[in-house]
Amino acid sequence: MFPGVSFVIEMHDVWKVYPNGVEALRGVDVRIDQGEFVYIVGPSGAGKSSFIKLMYREEKPTHGIVLINGVNVKRVRDWKIPHVRRKIGVVFQDFKLLPNMTAYENVAFAMEAVETPKRKIKPRVQEVLELVGLSDRMHALPSQLSGGEQQRVAIARAIVNNPSFIIADEPTGNLDPENSWDIMYLLEEINKFGTTIVMATHNKEIVNTMRQRVIAIEQGVIVRDELGGEYGYED
Amino acid sequence: MGMKIETMMRHFREAYRGVRRNSWMSFAAVSAVAVTLFIFGLFLITAFNVRYMAGELEKQVAIRAALSPSMTGAQERQLTEQIQQLPGVKNATLIPKNVGLRQMRDEWGPGGEQLFKDLDGEGQNPLPDIITVEPTDPKNVESLKKQIENFGSDKIERVEAGEGVTDKLLNFSSMLRNIVLIFGLGLAVLAAFLISNTIKLTIIARQREIEIQRLVGASNWFIRWPFFIEGAFIGLVGAIFPVVIVLTIYQVFYNVLGAGEAAAILKLMPVVSLGIYVTISIFALGVAIGTIGSIISVRRFLKV
Known part of the structure; x- marks a missing residue:
């Protein structure tokens, strides 16, 4: 969404050890540049979720450094974290929509949360809902929308505040193949505007067809990081 | 923290929704606070x-030194x-016995006229001449009394001070x-706990909203304010x-007491001035308890 504005995430020797002793990540080094499309693959419990949570500062590294645009997230004061998060949009497998709000309200909610003036909210929400192809469904409640439509609302919400970076945690995990592809085309479209996309997935077909950068994590370690890579696992 | 009116x-609105959503719990918390x-x-x-009464009494505290009958007016x-x-x-005033008698008669009220009539004649007045001494600070009464006694028993027969009453009142008041403080604190803690519980319910009810607000980068204060x-x-x-x-x-209470004989002894604080103090104190304490209650819950249950 900001062509030319670079937004880089770097990790240097990052470890994540949970209080119960589980070593989710063990010495991860990675750099993701502005405009990239990256798949994170690996078996369940390999550390993909921890990897992703470190990127939007839901978790702090136990050891090592996570740099978001050169800023060490561990050192960022608590009150500044929201400003870091405004540069990042997050999409989940279960959509996380507010059930008592319409599609329009769900998207507008994200703009209200960052204190956008009211007059700017309506045109922008309509714009992104059009982008995700839901102009005609904007007054429907989530329960009246299909899974694919719900995920598109969630994507609209993730991009409405113009983030430089989208993190998607298994965004197609709950969708049938057709809807999954719709979502992928949409993410690809968003990526073309210059927004970085990092997507954790178990969908072999998608990864193998799209041929983007693939980072494979196993037992907390990056075992593969290749451009135009393949899924590399049997389901 | 420059906050927009819109925000x-x-x-x-969000706070009001919270109260409505947990109306029973809110009602219970309001009752506990009440x-x-x-x-x-x-x-x-x-x-x-x-x-107030102690203060009024303090104003009246005076040392009364009864003078020896042998002293002349000039002495x-x-x-x-x-x-x-x-x-x-602060003030030392000589009250000759005839003035003293008149004062006593006046304080006695209507019946006094008859009672004191016989005492008024020459050589009949049983009272001594006295000097009343008003201290600058009621705490000095004791030491002043000693100093006055030191003038000698040839001049001063005895010294009296009404120190006991005020001390007792002040002790009682502290x-x-x-x-x-202790009782009120206990109750306040209870009320704050109840409020913190209703706030907790609101936080739980709004968990998903809060999660999304955090994700999209709402400021911590934006999330906490409601x-x-x-x-x-x-x-x-x-x-x-x-x-x-x-x-x-x-x-x-004021009307009943103020109307009767008791008014002379029990000086109650005027309703208006007390009302201002009490209103401000109660409202301030209510808001404080409520805010503390929400701080407890926000700190414990609201991760930002």
Whole structure:
């Protein structure tokens, strides 16, 4: 969404050890540049979720450094974290929509949360809902929308505040193949505007067809990081 | 923290939704606050009045030195002058016995005329001439009394001071204050706990909203504000009833006591000035309890 504005995430020797002793990540080094499309693959419990949570500062590294645009997230004061998060949009497998709000309200909610003036909210929400192809469904409640439509609302919400970076945690995990592809085309479209996309997935077909950068994590370690890579696992 | 009016309105709406959503729990919290503040209010009017009465009494505290009958008028005036010069003396006044008798008769009221008639003649007055000494600070009464006694028993027969009453009143008032503090604190903790519980319910009900607000980068204060407002609002609403009831009770009490004989002895604080103190105190405490209650919950259950 900001062509030319670079937004880089770097990790240097990052470890994540949970209080119960589980070593989710063990010495991860990675750099993701502005405009990239990256798949994170690996078996369940390999550390993909921890990897992703470190990127939007839901978790702090136990050891090592996570740099978001050169800023060490561990050192960022608590009150500044929201400003870091405004540069990042997050999409989940279960959509996380507010059930008592319409599609329009769900998207507008994200703009209200960052204190956008009211007059700017309506045109922008309509714009992104059009982008995700839901102009005609904007007054429907989530329960009246299909899974694919719900995920598109969630994507609209993730991009409405113009983030430089989208993190998607298994965004197609709950969708049938057709809807999954719709979502992928949409993410690809968003990526073309210059927004970085990092997507954790178990969908072999998608990864193998799209041929983007693939980072494979196993037992907390990056075992593969290749451009135009393949899924590399049997389901 | 420059907050836009639009955002502020939103926080108020959100807080109101919170109260509505947990209406029963909010009602319970409001009631607990109301009971706490009612008891607090009763203590408050008692404590204020005891202080007030003590203050009034302090003003009346004076040392009375009864002079020896052998002293001449000139000697008496000279002694008054000397006492006036002592440090800590605000005022020393010579009251000859005929003036003293008249004062006594006046204080006695209507029946006094007959009673004192026979004492008024020459050589009949049993009272001594006295010097009343008003100290600058009631605490000095004891030391002043000693100094006056030191002028010698040839000049001064005896010295009296009404120090006991004020001391007792002041002791009583500080004891009362401690009871209020301890008892009130216990009640306040209980009320704050109840408020924190309703806030907790709101936080749980809004968990997903909060999660999304955090994800999209809402500031911590943006997320917290509605909860503080909700707590303060519960405290504020809980303060309305106690203020009304406590002040009504006091007005009735004041009217009853003020009308009768008791008014002369029990000087109650005027309703208006007490009312201002009590209203401000109760509302302030209500809002404080509410805000503390929400802080407890926000700190424990709201991860930002």
